[in-house]
Amino acid sequence: MARDDRRVDTWLSDAQLxxxxxxxxxxxxxxxxxxxxxNGEWMPMPQTQEQKRVEAxxxxxxxxxxxxxxxxxxxxxxxxxxxxATFLAMNEVYGASFFNVDREEMFDDxxxxxxxxxxxxxVFDDQLHMIRQSNTTTNRALRALAEGYPGAAEFxxxxxxxxxxxxxxxxxxxxxxxxxxxxxxxxxxxxxPALIGDxxxxxxxxxxxxxxxxxxxxxxxxxLLSNITGFLxxxxxxxxxxxxxxxxxxxxxxxxxxxxxxxxxNKLAGSQRLYAHGLLYPGTxxxxxxxxxxxxxKPDSWKxxxxxxxxxxxxxxxxxxxxxxxxxxxxxxxxxxxxxRKYQVILRxxxxxxxxxxxxxxxxxxxxxxxxxTARPPGPGGPRPSSPLGRTRLAALQPRSAEAGFKGxxxxxx
Numbered sequence: 001m002a003r004d005d006r007r008v009d010t011w012l013s014d015a016q017l018x019x020x021x022x023x024x025x026x027x028x029x030x031x032x033x034x035x036x037x038x039n040g041e042w043m044p045m046p047q048t049q050e051q052k053r054v055e056a057x058x059x060x061x062x063x064x065x066x067x068x069x070x071x072x073x074x075x076x077x078x079x080x081x082x083x084x085a086t087f088l089a090m091n092e093v094y095g096a097s098f099f100n101v102d103r104e105e106m107f108d109d110x111x112x113x114x115x116x117x118x119x120x121x122x123v124f125d126d127q128l129h130m131i132r133q134s135n136t137t138t139n140r141a142l143r144a145l146a147e148g149y150p151g152a153a154e155f156x157x158x159x160x161x162x163x164x165x166x167x168x169x170x171x172x173x174x175x176x177x178x179x180x181x182x183x184x185x186x187x188x189x190x191x192x193p194a195l196i197g198d199x200x201x202x203x204x205x206x207x208x209x210x211x212x213x214x215x216x217x218x219x220x221x222x223x224l225l226s227n228i229t230g231f232l233x234x235x236x237x238x239x240x241x242x243x244x245x246x247x248x249x250x251x252x253x254x255x256x257x258x259x260x261x262x263x264x265x266n267k268l269a270g271s272q273r274l275y276a277h278g279l280l281y282p283g284t285x286x287x288x289x290x291x292x293x294x295x296x297x298k299p300d301s302w303k304x305x306x307x308x309x310x311x312x313x314x315x316x317x318x319x320x321x322x323x324x325x326x327x328x329x330x331x332x333x334x335x336x337x338x339x340x341r342k343y344q345v346i347l348r349x350x351x352x353x354x355x356x357x358x359x360x361x362x363x364x365x366x367x368x369x370x371x372x373x374t375a376r377p378p379g380p381g382g383p384r385p386s387s388p389l390g391r392t393r394l395a396a397l398q399p400r401s402a403e404a405g406f407k408g409x410x411x412x413x414x
Contacts, residue, residue, distance in 0.1 A: 011040050020044065024174030029074060030058055031082040032090075041307075050093055057089035065106045081106040125223040128274075130210055130261060131252050143200060148190030149183060153200040158188035211265065215273065224275040225261055226303050227253040229310035231322075240309050240321035244281050244289045247310065247322065255279040259297040280304025282325045282336045285312040290336055294343045302340060 012020070023037045034055035035047035047055075059073075062085050066076040076082055084105035091097055104111040144155035151157070161170050176186020190196055198204070214220050230250030231241055241247035248254055253261075255278055262276035278299030281289050293299055304310065311325035311332050325332055 016043055025177055028055060029077055030055060030086060031077055032086045053093045054089045057092055058086050061085040061089060080109045123220045125220045128223045128225045132257060140200065146191040147195040147198055149188040152198060161187060222273055225258050226277045227251065227258050227279055228305060229279050229281060229308045231309045232307060242319060242321055244286060255293050255297055275300035277301050277303035281310045282333045283311040284314045284335055287335060287339060290339055
């Protein structure tokens with residue numbers, strides 16, 4: 001790979017890859033990895049002595065428990081007992097009770113009943129995504145990847161295999177390498193059975209689906225809606241943007257749309273149920289965009305990808321494309337950080353308490369289009385007071401999302 005190739009700062013080089021082994025070919029399928037695994041963007045650390053001891057002890061516990069239960073070690077490790085064995089091994093090796101687990105849990109799935117998370121557990125999801133209606137083509141591939149063989153809509157093969165393998169020989173997945181061949185031959189395995197046969201119609205991208213699946217059909221209490229400065233050289237075709245205006249064409253969700261969703265959901269709930277990322281465009285030429293987002297959107301946090309072409313300096317030629325950037329670049333990034341830091345001081349004074357009052361939406365009421373939505377505070381048996389949500393009907397969100405203050409904004413379930 002040539003030094004001027006944009007991928008040089010994105011993926012491991014051939015020389016680095018030669019020093020690594022495929023993680024999915026590891027002969028011991030531990031429920032929890034016993035060494036650092038890289039996604040291909042950075043060199044993984046070698047396995048430490050403690051991690052080797054955890055792996056060895058997990059094997060001992062698994063062999064013993066599997067023999068007692070009359071099953072294979074692989075079958076044991078694939079269940080709850082395998083997780084318990086790994087937790088026990090880590091507690092032993094590191095000399096502390098990091099995990100609240102006992103030996104009975106290796107043999108009885110119900111032994112952990114009293115230690116499981118409560119139903120009213122506060123759950124904060126810090127990586128939520130939506131996509132806008134005008135930019136659904138490239139992002140539909142992730143949904144198709146999860147749906148698996150035989151695919152739907154325009155996808156008839158795995159969109160990430162073989163394209164990520166230079167279009168030559170398809171790569172078998174981890175389970176296929178271990179002998180578990182599915183109907184796709186290990187090339188396009190389904191991730192979620194509920195997605196099989198889904199036609200991937202436009203309705204799955206509507207805002208109402210985002211609200212229903214995350215706030216009504218999952219255990220999530222509060223979320224952070226994220227986004228991305230969209231031009232990633234490896235994944236996105238096209239001409240690299242020269243400025244923020246051009247970059248906006250590649251954004252999965254714009255900064256303004258992200259905040260629009262946040263404000264709409266919070267107004268609907270009557271409490272802080274959703275936070276929003278600002279889009280991080282570093283460089284002195286982009287400071288006006290950062291200030292614009294601060295003034296107009298008041299983002300709760302910021303999101304940026306160093307590998308994304310998003311940085312621009314005032315000293316750069318206007319016709320030059322934006323570039324990738326580094327967190328420790330004092331010339332390019334530090335002025336951006338300083339502007340954001342000043343804003344964070346103001347934000348703390350405006351919002352002295354960052355602890356949201358969490359309410360849980362009642363799915364039985366909220367999903368009915370002929371009844372009003374209700375809310376209740378967390379906690380078993382708690383009272384069910386009326387709330388601002390009580391007079392809001394989810395029916396009003398049905399496919400008219402573009403008319404309800406979200407022009408061009410649609411969502412996909414995670």
